[in-house]
Amino acid sequence: MKVKICGITDLNTAQHAVSYGADAIGFVFAESKRRIEPNSAGEISVQLPPNIEKIGVFVNETRERIEEIVLKAKLTMVQLHGDESPAFCNSLSVPVIKALSIESEKDLEEINRYSCEMILLDSPKGKYRGGNGTSFDWELLIGSDLPNKKIILAGGLNLGNVERAIQICHPFMVDVSSGVETDGRKDVKKMKVFLEKVKNTSKMEEIEK
Known part of the structure; x- marks a missing residue:
């Protein structure tokens, strides 16, 4: 089971996340209290192992601006949380994670429209498109015939x-x-326990198969 720690804003936190087993880190370039400048993200990216995905989060940004930030921040993937079309997603130079807000079973049908590298299932839109700390009804996925895409679970x-x-x-x-935050800031102890729980749970699932 892979883990992404999103909303990274400093090198120390990023390095702790990686040392505890994170497979990907996320930089937010959309409106958010966790927003980071592209050059600052780039300074962090170059000091992380090459096998760690560096993912930029965007909402209804222009193609030109996304491509500019991909270069400055040294991103390996982008995560799109807005109203981006399948054609827009396919036009970018790096792999795309398309985020979808899930309120009902019908929202899962949107997955079929996209041929992206991965699909992220998130909670309904709040103040921000993602990062609102709320979850959707996971039981909507029970028995659902999801297409053969890599699903990322997010939200709360x-x-x-x-x-x-x-x-x-x-x-x-x-x-x-x-x-994995305390008072709005990443808490390295919470990150460590979270990553341990995820990795242990996925190991147990493999054993039980």
Whole structure:
């Protein structure tokens, strides 16, 4: 089970996340309290191992601006949380994660429109497109005939619910931000415990198969 720690704003936090087993880190370039400047993200990216995905989060940004930030921030993937069309996603130079807000079973049908590298299933839109610390009804995924795409589960994951979320949804990756924060800042102890829980839960699932 892979883990992405999103909303990274400093090198120390990024290095702790990687040392604890994170497979990807996320930089937010959309409106958010966790927003980071592209050059600052780039300074962090170059000091992380090459096998770690560096993912930029955008909302309804222009293609030109995304491509500019990809270069400055040394991104390996982009995550799109806005109203981006399948054609827009396919036009970018790096692999794309398309985020979809899930309120009902019907929203899952949107997955079929996209041929992106991965699909991120997130909670309904709040103040921001993502990063609102709320979850959707995971049981909507039980018995659903999801296409053969890599599913990332996001929205309201934390130390208390991530094991259950994995057991219900069986995602390819889980994505956490506010769930590993204390007073609005990343908490390295919470990150460590979160990553341990995810890795242990996925190991147990493999054993039980």
